[in-house]
Amino acid sequence: MARFPFSAIVAQDEMKQALLIAAVDPSIGGVMVFGDRGTGKSTAARALAALMPPIMAAEGCPYGGSKEDQARYPEVVGRGRMVSRPVPFVDMPLGATEDRVIGSLDLERALRSGEKAFEPGLLAKAHRGFLYIDEINLLEDHLVDLLLDVAASGENVVEREGLSVRHPARFVLIGSGNPEEGELRPQLLDRFGLSVEVRTPKDIEARIAIMKLVAENEADPEGFAARWAEEDEKILKRIARGKAKLAKLVPQEDVLRDAAELCLAVGADGLRGELTLMRAARALAGLEGARSVTRKHLVAIAPSALRHRLRRDVLDETGSTARITRAITELFG
Amino acid sequence: MNPPAPPADPLEDAVLAARLFTLAPRVFKGMVLRGSSPAREALVAALGQAIPLRRLPGHVDDERLLGGIDLAASLSAGKPVRQTGLIEEAQGGALIAGMAERMDAGIAGRLAQALDEGHTALVLLDDAVEPEDAPPHSLGERLAFLCDLSASRRWQGVALAPAGGALADVAALDEPQLRALAATAGALGVDSLRALILAGETARGLAALDGRTAAGKHDLTGAVRLVLAPRATRLPPEEAEAPPEDQPPPPPDGERDEQSDTDQQQQDPDLSELLVEAAKAAIPADLLASLAQGKAPRRSASSGTGQKRKAATRGKPLGARPGMPRAGAKLALIDSLRAAVPWQQVRRREAGADASSPILMRKEDLRIRRFEERAARVTIFAVDASGSAAAARLAEAKGAVELMLGQAYVTRSEVALVAFRGSGAELLLPPTRSLTRARRTLAELPGGGGTPLALGLNAAREVAEAVIARGRSAALVILTDGRANIAADGSPGRPQAAADAEAAAKAIAARGIDALVVDISARPGPEGAALAGALGGRFLALPRADARMLQAAIQAVQPPARAA
Numbered sequence: 001m002a003r004f005p006f007s008a009i010v011a012q013d014e015m016k017q018a019l020l021i022a023a024v025d026p027s028i029g030g031v032m033v034f035g036d037r038g039t040g041k042s043t044a045a046r047a048l049a050a051l052m053p054p055i056m057a058a059e060g061c062p063y064g065g066s067k068e069d070q071a072r073y074p075e076v077v078g079r080g081r082m083v084s085r086p087v088p089f090v091d092m093p094l095g096a097t098e099d100r101v102i103g104s105l106d107l108e109r110a111l112r113s114g115e116k117a118f119e120p121g122l123l124a125k126a127h128r129g130f131l132y133i134d135e136i137n138l139l140e141d142h143l144v145d146l147l148l149d150v151a152a153s154g155e156n157v158v159e160r161e162g163l164s165v166r167h168p169a170r171f172v173l174i175g176s177g178n179p180e181e182g183e184l185r186p187q188l189l190d191r192f193g194l195s196v197e198v199r200t201p202k203d204i205e206a207r208i209a210i211m212k213l214v215a216e217n218e219a220d221p222e223g224f225a226a227r228w229a230e231e232d233e234k235i236l237k238r239i240a241r242g243k244a245k246l247a248k249l250v251p252q253e254d255v256l257r258d259a260a261e262l263c264l265a266v267g268a269d270g271l272r273g274e275l276t277l278m279r280a281a282r283a284l285a286g287l288e289g290a291r292s293v294t295r296k297h298l299v300a301i302a303p304s305a306l307r308h309r310l311r312r313d314v315l316d317e318t319g320s321t322a323r324i325t326r327a328i329t330e331l332f333g
Numbered sequence: 334m335n336p337p338a339p340p341a342d343p344l345e346d347a348v349l350a351a352r353l354f355t356l357a358p359r360v361f362k363g364m365v366l367r368g369s370s371p372a373r374e375a376l377v378a379a380l381g382q383a384i385p386l387r388r389l390p391g392h393v394d395d396e397r398l399l400g401g402i403d404l405a406a407s408l409s410a411g412k413p414v415r416q417t418g419l420i421e422e423a424q425g426g427a428l429i430a431g432m433a434e435r436m437d438a439g440i441a442g443r444l445a446q447a448l449d450e451g452h453t454a455l456v457l458l459d460d461a462v463e464p465e466d467a468p469p470h471s472l473g474e475r476l477a478f479l480c481d482l483s484a485s486r487r488w489q490g491v492a493l494a495p496a497g498g499a500l501a502d503v504a505a506l507d508e509p510q511l512r513a514l515a516a517t518a519g520a521l522g523v524d525s526l527r528a529l530i531l532a533g534e535t536a537r538g539l540a541a542l543d544g545r546t547a548a549g550k551h552d553l554t555g556a557v558r559l560v561l562a563p564r565a566t567r568l569p570p571e572e573a574e575a576p577p578e579d580q581p582p583p584p585p586d587g588e589r590d591e592q593s594d595t596d597q598q599q600q601d602p603d604l605s606e607l608l609v610e611a612a613k614a615a616i617p618a619d620l621l622a623s624l625a626q627g628k629a630p631r632r633s634a635s636s637g638t639g640q641k642r643k644a645a646t647r648g649k650p651l652g653a654r655p656g657m658p659r660a661g662a663k664l665a666l667i668d669s670l671r672a673a674v675p676w677q678q679v680r681r682r683e684a685g686a687d688a689s690s691p692i693l694m695r696k697e698d699l700r701i702r703r704f705e706e707r708a709a710r711v712t713i714f715a716v717d718a719s720g721s722a723a724a725a726r727l728a729e730a731k732g733a734v735e736l737m738l739g740q741a742y743v744t745r746s747e748v749a750l751v752a753f754r755g756s757g758a759e760l761l762l763p764p765t766r767s768l769t770r771a772r773r774t775l776a777e778l779p780g781g782g783g784t785p786l787a788l789g790l791n792a793a794r795e796v797a798e799a800v801i802a803r804g805r806s807a808a809l810v811i812l813t814d815g816r817a818n819i820a821a822d823g824s825p826g827r828p829q830a831a832a833d834a835e836a837a838a839k840a841i842a843a844r845g846i847d848a849l850v851v852d853i854s855a856r857p858g859p860e861g862a863a864l865a866g867a868l869g870g871r872f873l874a875l876p877r878a879d880a881r882m883l884q885a886a887i888q889a890v891q892p893p894a895r896a897a
Contacts, residue, residue, distance in 0.1 A: 271486055
């Protein structure tokens with residue numbers, strides 16, 4: 001199926017920015033998208049995965065292992081030579097069983113040849129790519145548990161059905177959901193580096209533009225993709241440039257102080273918020289081709305990096321975004 | 334006498350604890366590391382350098398944990414082949430479990446047994462954020478160290494310095510030292526003897542880390558800080574309150590005489606007082622706060638959670654049991670095969686030439702799957718929105734609803750709200766777990782008019798019945814003063830209204846639905862208590878209660894949920 005070009009997605013700038021930042025620095029750790037259905041969440045995530053340059057992975061390896069993975073997990077990744085393959089994008093359905101997610105004993109082989117083989121699951125497929133979970137807030141508890149464990153450790157450990165397998169599973173987790181249908185566990189929320197809020201565009205012009213683009217794409221997917229190829233290429237270049245610049249962009253003392261003050265002011269507990277804020281600001285500076293990380297970058301990314309980390313005060317109805325904006329105004333004017 | 338200042342960063346003590354643990358994993362059993370933070374990740378990495386850590390996933394099955402029949406190998410060998418379990422494989426190192434607060438009680442039980450037999454050591458990563466959530470108590474109690482790293486600001490340059498000596502080279506604690514530790518444990522309300530023994534070993538371990546052969550005062554304060562303080566269940570008695578710098582008050586009677594007789598080599602006449610001071614300085618801030626409020630420290634048993642039910646088709650897999658796959662029970666294929674494997678040779682011999690099929694199954698091999706599903710509790714608020722007190726009652730009920738939903742992800746409970754006023758009752762908030770939704774729906778609540786108590790009770794009962802029909806448990810919280818003046822048919826008149834309300838209440842009682850009547854009016858009358866009586870429920874008079882008091886009261890009196 002031809003994918004929708006990333007650059008052809010209308011509006012939803014905050015979401016696009018967050019996805020690009022996650023692409024530049026996957027260590028930031030995933031994007032949570034809050035909002036209604038039909039706002040282009042999965043389209044954008046899918047488009048981004050397709051946009052990314054292919055990765056080099058061991059031939060025939062079900063995990064798409066890299067050279068480093070070959071060294072760390074020789075028994076599962078194998079010694080295959082490096083071949084290019086597209087960045088994986090895995091769409092995990094809500095009703096997925098535990099077996100399907102973590103992998104299970106390959107029964108057919110066990111019965112036929114008495115061979116104890118592991119049949120990799122969705123986590124294996126998502127390694128080095130994107131794992132997209134729509135309505136993640138409705139995911140069953142025990143699935144959330146295992147996701148959290150894997151997201152925190154970067155590897156999937158299976159100890160059941162007589163299997164003992166450890167394989168790499170590092171992915172950019174993209175979750176979406178509408179908080180009105182159920183809240184997310186804070187532990188899971190904390191695993192996401194960035195969170196964004198999306199709404200269907202209310203602007204009538206934007207809605208018309210979207211309908212036109214979708215119609216064009218459906219009528220002639222190849223032609224449509226070709227028309228947007230140049231724009232997509234630009235985005236790809238920005239990501240590549242951002243990645244290349246990351247190491248050189250060392251935030252200065254004043255920006256670090258700003259980050260610490262902001263986190264303190266909004267009541268974002270823990271060091272993780274501060275680190276994420278810093279990393280995201282750095283990735284944004286890289287995307288923009290800036291020479292250094294400045295307060296401007298910090299302020300631009302602060303709502304995304306912090307809004308899901310504020311201390312919960314159930315009786316305070318001020319929205320998280322409003323609290324952050326207020327703190328920014330108070331601190332930095 | 335100044336209590337020793339607490340270390341600048343919680344990571345410092347955690348590193349010390351980790352060094353002790355690696356010094357003698359079988360003695361100290363392990364550690365609980367609370368709070369997901371970069372510091373914890375760094376510490377775990379450093380631990381992994383010192384001893385082998387084997388990850389224990391939450392979905393581990395008994396087979397892999399304890400060892401058992403290796404299905405594939407058994408099939409090809411034609412006879413049972415045993416394989417080792419994780420506990421066995423992790424000998425000499427430790428098992429590390431993430432999300433320990435979510436650990437299954439069955440797994441915890443197996444691990445506790447293995448810990449007691451000295452077969453394993455554990456590192457538990459505790460990501461709980463709510464006080465009701467904690468790793469299984471059976472494990473936390475057995476592991477020497479509990480370190481909270483959520484507030485740590487460090488993450489770089491974490492390393493475990495090698496020990497200067499061995500635990501075996503350190504002499505046993507002497508009588509006064511043991512006495513002082515025991516007195517400190519007593520003052521902190523640490524009843525478990527395990528904790529006391531671990532504290533003693535920790536004192537010796539601290540000496541061993543320094544390469545000394547006897548534990549001193551400093552080692553004892555360290556042991557108190559690392560082992561006893563995090564387990565405190567009460568604040569030390571007032572007499573031990575930090576005195577003015579240079580004038581220590583006389584210690585509690587009795588203790589002094591015993592101490593001065595036996596404690597010859599110590600400069601300080603009262604070692605236990607010193608230790609209690611050290612403990613007070615080291616009690617973690619959140620524990621201190623809850624102790625100061627007179628609350629018991631957190632325990633993993635959460636009474637708000639719906640009772641666990643064994644379900645046939647959904648929920649977390651629980652393992653299999655013998656049975657026929659029918660009536661919605663799914664076949665557990667692997668387990669069935671595993672049951673059949675050991676018998677293959679025998680059956681093949683019996684079947685003779687007919688044995689062409691790769692595996693000979695019999696009916697008794699069949700296993701069916703079991704799943705665990707939680708029966709979520711739904712708390713249904715029925716709020717009297719009539720008369721002049723309506724505004725206050727509604728506001729506090731709304732606050733209590735929001736507070737309960739704020740924790741709903743821990744207890745997996747849901748909340749609904751029925752309001753009654755004028756001549757009708759209305760389900761304002763259908764059962765939900767969403768705080769956002771509750772907030773939007775309850776933004777504007779109308780109030781005033783008569784009190785159709787019977788209608789309100791009937792509406793609440795209907796919601797409760799729907800909830801029970803879906804296999805969950807329901808509890809009613811009725812906020813009213815109980816003074817009904819509108820009958821079930823909507824007509825005014827006190828006598829009929831009261832009779833209808835009583836009938837409605839009895840219908841609820843007959844259905845066996847838990848009910849709680851809360852009267853928050855300034856002068857509670859007898860009607861509320863009478864209503865509670867008819868409901869077969871409890872009555873609480875809470876004049877001028879606010880949302881927080883209300884929520885606390887509801888949680889305190891709600892009995893454990895029962896699956897309907």
